[in-house]
Amino acid sequence: MDTMDTTTVTPDAKPGHENTNALHTVEAPPARWHWLSGPFERPGVRRATIVLLAVFALAFPFITGDQANIDAAGNATAYACLALGLNIVVGFCGLLDLGYAAFFAIGAYSFGILTSWQITPEWSGFWSPFAALGLVQKVVQNGHALVHFTVSFWIMLPLSGVIAAFFGVLFGAPTLRLRGDYLAIVTLGFGEIVPIVARNWSSLTNGAAGLNGIASPTIFSYRFGINATPYYYVGIGLVAFLIFASTRLRDSRIGRAWMAIRDDEIAASAMGINLTRFKLLAFGIGAGFAGMSGTFYVAKLQTATPDMFGFPVSVMILVMVVLGGLGSVWGVVLGAVLLQLLQSWFLGDLTQWVNAFGTLIHSGYLSSIDLTQASELLFGIILVIMMLYRREGLIPANRRQRALSFEQQHATVQMQKRASDITLSQIGGEGYRHEPGAVPMLEINDVTVRFGGLVALNKVNITVPAGGVVAVIGPNGSGKSTLFNTITGLTRAAEGSILFNGQEIIGLPPHEILRLGIARTFQNIRLFGTLTVAANIMVGQHARLKAGPISAILRSPKNLPEEKAARAWIVEIAQIFGNRLAPRLTQTVVGLSYANRRRVEISRALASKPRLLLLDEPTAGMNTSESLELAEQIKGLHALGLTILIIEHKLDVVTRIADKVIVLDHGDKLTEGLPDEVRRNEAVLEAYLGRGAAAHA
Amino acid sequence: MSPFDLLLQQIINGLSLGSMYALLALGFTIVYGIMELINFSHFNVFMIGSFVAMGVLSLFGLQGQSILMHGAPLVVALIVALVVTMVACGLLGVLIERVALRPLRGVQGPMAMITTIGVSYVLSNATMLALGANTKNFPNPIPPMTFHIGTAQITAFQIVIWVLSALLMGGLYMFVQRSKLGKAMRATAQDPDAALMMGVEVNRVIMTAFFLGSALAGAAGFIFGLYYNFTNFGIGFTAGLRAFTAAVLGGIGNIPGAMLGGILIGLIEAMAGQYVGAKWADVIIFSLLVLVLIARPAGLLGRLAPTKS
Incomplete structure (x- = not known):
């Protein structure tokens, strides 16, 4: 049995597929400008600056005349x-x-x-x-x-x-x-x-x-x-x-x-x-x-x-946005003002200076050059220079992150030791409970998925009872992640049906499926790289909040309490992981450890108040004690009434939490059963370890 | 002219224009295939190509519209001009990649695309400042021999364009299909990571793609000058946009697709000029672009890659 464990514990199963895409889009501003940007991080200074700018803008016609x-x-x-x-x-x-x-x-x-x-x-x-x-x-x-x-x-x-x-x-x-x-x-x-x-x-x-x-x-x-x-x-x-x-x-x-x-x-x-x-x-x-x-x-x-x-105008506006900072409201205003100054004042003056200099040195070219025509050349140079050296613009949209103190970084991990200590005010209770005899929460019937000639899932049947914890295991390439993608609407099944509480969900777009109550995490971690931990988890609540653009601009009486409750809710979710996420809520996710990124993803999924939670290798990249800690937390979530479908390689985790294990191999469902039955199944051992291995196990 | 001859004449003209767009579209498609990058600087590499060709021809004394050379000397002059233009543009493309794009490799989002817009602006405006904003006469050195089919006519230089484009496109196709570097290019286009792990020098592949694409843009710039007998700093935008449409129409990343798309765009432009009005040609072409992207995003010959999640 030990043999099987060591071969299947592969934390970084697919290094080539590591999803790093979002995590490098916008860098935090370099520290050397902090003396300039630092004071503006204080709300008082910001407010005072805005008032000063407003006064200047209003007085401008009288100043210049x-x-x-x-x-x-x-x-x-x-x-x-x-x-x-x-x-x-x-x-x-x-x-x-x-x-x-x-x-x-x-x-x-x-x-x-x-x-x-x-x-x-x-x-x-x-x-x-x-x-x-x-x-x-x-x-x-x-x-x-x-x-x-x-x-x-x-x-x-x-x-x-x-x-x-x-x-x-x-x-x-x-x-x-x-x-x-x-x-x-x-x-x-x-x-x-x-x-x-x-x-x-x-x-x-x-x-x-x-x-x-x-x-x-x-x-x-x-x-x-x-x-x-x-x-x-x-x-x-x-x-x-x-x-x-x-x-x-x-x-x-x-x-x-x-x-x-x-x-x-x-x-x-x-x-x-x-x-x-x-x-x-x-x-x-x-x-x-x-x-x-x-x-x-x-x-x-x-x-x-x-x-x-025409196109030059579109490009000019783009230059303003890039110069000021993509996504930075004050930055783009600064960009527009700077470009206007450049065009209406600086280039004209510069032309006069260069012409005077040209006359001085008897250069016909310099004395007649009109640099105001060069504004588009400058636009081009600005675009290239900004992209190469300062992609975040003059006033970056993302404020500099204050690093955690040494004490916070090295704090002893404190958390609820037992699963039963986990509580969440908005998850659990009557609606989440398993009702005996009711329809299964998830019923996958004869689902087949093909990619070109490759059959990724072949007539797979899986039933997840309400209130159950079902684990899916199988070697790499056996179709586990395809199964999750099919359930959540990212991949379309060619045949078969998937019923969620009796409702067909094949063909629904992913956002509708989440709205119905299925939330997931990703094997390769797909967090929103430029957003903070708090904002990442807030996005999970998107489907449960209602604010539209107008009520968001007006901060209507309906919107304000909703937003406040949403913020309280993410703090509550972060508490599941004790002091691992709570002090990091205002950090962008780029700086988080691998394990903490996984915790943020789970929190984000929980924020949508799901009925069914799909976890795709949640303990990958975690050491043994961290894995077992997470297993305990998953048990706690189950105790609240959540139904869980989990892909997991670590069999000690699977044994600890699953009521039922499903084994996939090359798109076929090999077997299903209690964790211990599956461990002894010869076909399973063969799929993992090769023919004849069962004899030695 | 009978309606049929008129149609035939526009097909002849369309094929000539289309050859030019096809050469230009190939540059977009090669780079996009490998880097998934829309390279706006390509627009003005084409423009620079027309100026380089004009400069080399003037070194041979070929200026203005009069026929100054015949026979072998003319052929030599044209071939030298073509080769110099293609090499110069190819090197310019490699320079752009090395200076402006390589540092951005791996940066996600529209950053690299924005940089190519900046480079494109720098090229066209630097040309304008250096050589002036006025339109220049491009020499017309090829003797005005014409052949007739009915009342439609084919000029000698249209035949030159066809032969030249066919040779260049055939050469590119053979290179990509047969050579070792071509195989490396195809591999990188399909899966850069796997190609890297199999020992493909990705930098070299990308530089080759930029060199080849830009060299073809130079050839297209040369053809533009011969066809329209003028050039100026602003020709890159419209021609480039049409050629990009051609690449998308054929299926971006697909080399035969770019050729087909280029020919189709040339035909559409010629037909629109004849039957609808030249001023609406761009409206028709861009509307077609939108329709193609909606109805068949992979283009006529392209295949959609499976989505990765």
Whole structure:
């Protein structure tokens, strides 16, 4: 028997399959900048800085007094809005959108068309109610009664956001299920199509010449006209609102879902996140921000031409986001301001200096060079330099991690010694109890899975009774993980049925299956690498929380207690592992040991309040005492009423916790039975140790 | 021209354009096949190729639209220009990989793709600053011999394009299928880890992929100049995007697919120019790209890899 144990205890069974993907996406800022970033980690300093920035922004027109500067600053606010919107798509959700300027154009043309003389249909009674609302005017030209659109800027500002968001969803829907790099190219194509349409559909857009005669906004009968100051204040207000909305979204259920998708799509969907819906949401909200920016920008310029919205604009906004920091709300605003300074001030001055120098040394080239044309060259250089040397941007989204103290790192492990000490307020009780005679919790009937010619599972039948602990064992490649992937909807079975509490779940997407009450861990550990331990576990609750984007931005009375309870719940879950996870809740998972990562994954699965917990080699990479400790904790969870299906190689763990053991080999179910029966089964020994081995065992 | 001859003429034109897109698409597909990276710098390696070719031709005294050479000297000049352009572009591709992309190898997410956008911008804007933003005349050294099929005509230089593209594509295909390095490339494309463990020098494979892809882009740049008789710093974007569409259409990562896709895109562009209006050509091509990605993400000849979990 000992022989069998040693051959099957393989902690790092498949080193080549180690899933490290998400764990290196965004590095923490290097320590050498800590003298600068350190003070901002204190909430008081942060708040004071924001107040100072706000005061400066409001006082800026009085400080400079120069219309040209105020005008440039007004443009900067428009770009900051765009950068904030793109940051939601690229920074939060990880979708590279290279045609973002298209939504800017849609917002711009929506406003431009509805406030200019571009379209003037014949007047009819249909328009009377709109005239009464002030949306249109009846104008008589050469004896013809025509409609002149006069929709107010203040209506169009939110409305164009909605229109652009609609187009975002429309174009996103078919393309968002594609791989990320395909999405980049599709958005790039879309970003090309929109300006082409704007250029060629002259009756709607006045073609390449651009829309003219766009009415400037008014407020309390004060017309903005060409005075830059009121536009500047509208821009500042818009930026402030979008910063507020971005921050609220980031810190909500919505933001966590986006970042989970960014870090690991498969884990995100297995944790109950509807990938399509949340990608579309990011795409739509990002497009909405761009639409509002477009309306503001066009109102300010009072013209819109197709060239204002081409690929270079999309790249410029991307440069702002990359320079400031992907996913960093304040960073992208800084990026937008810096780029605007660069273009409107620095390059002009530099040109003068270089020209003067050229005249001095009689160099015709230097004395006539115009460096303002070099802004795109600078964009390119910025992108390359940032990617090579500072991927997290000027203001990184992830705050620096404070290391645990020496005492905390070396603290004696304290935990509930016995399984019965484990309690969880939201798991267990009546609903979780095994009812004799009821349908089995999970019933797998004749399930076959094929990958091309390979049969990974061959007519497998498994029954997991409610309240049971069933272990699946088998050599590598026997189909164990495929079984889990099939149950959780990641892999589609070719034949057979899987009933969960009597309901067919084959064909359901992973997030629906989690919602029904099946949660899992992964053999190769799929945590969200840039998120903290707490946020990782919070993502597990995604399906049990309700906050939508609007209630997340408003922090509605419904949302606040929900969020508070969710935070209390993760602290409670972390307690299962004593002081192993609790002091590390605010750390990103990158710094955790292998064993602690497994514990975070189990916690994340538990956070969804599952009925059935699927554990895929939970003790891999743990030493013997840690494995037995975890076995005890699993027993505790079982005692609360959870049903458990576990893949495990360590037979001492299996013997300790399982009521039933199922053996898979080459996709076939070899046998099932009590742990001791299975240990003695000759076919099992043969599968593990080869023909004839049974005689020596 | 009868409707049939008109169609025939557009097929001839489409095949010429398509050969160029196919050569350009091959560069995308080789690099994507091995690194799963959309290489936007490829757009402007193509553009640089047209300038290098123009420079070499002018060293032979070939400038402007007049026919200055005939026979063997012309053939030699063209071959030298082609070889120099391809080697220069190939080396540029290797340089880009070495300087800007190798440090990012293994970094997840869109980081490497963003870098290639940056490199692409640097190439086109540095060219603009160095050589000016105005459009340059590309020499037209091939004598205007034409052959007629009905009223449709084939020019000598279209035949040159076809033969040249066929030779290059055939050569690439043979290299990838027959040579040891080609086998290493195919192995790396299927499973980089396994290839590494079997002793394949992944760095060398990736550098080869960049060299070959960029050299073909240089050849495509040369053809662009011969076809349109102009070049400027901005030609890379539209042509590159169409060629990328071609690679996706054929099945990205698939070498015959890129060739097929390139020819199809060339035909579509020629037909759109004839029957719908040239200004809508890009709308049609990009709409097609979206449709292909939705209906058949693996492309016409590609096969979807099994998803790993």
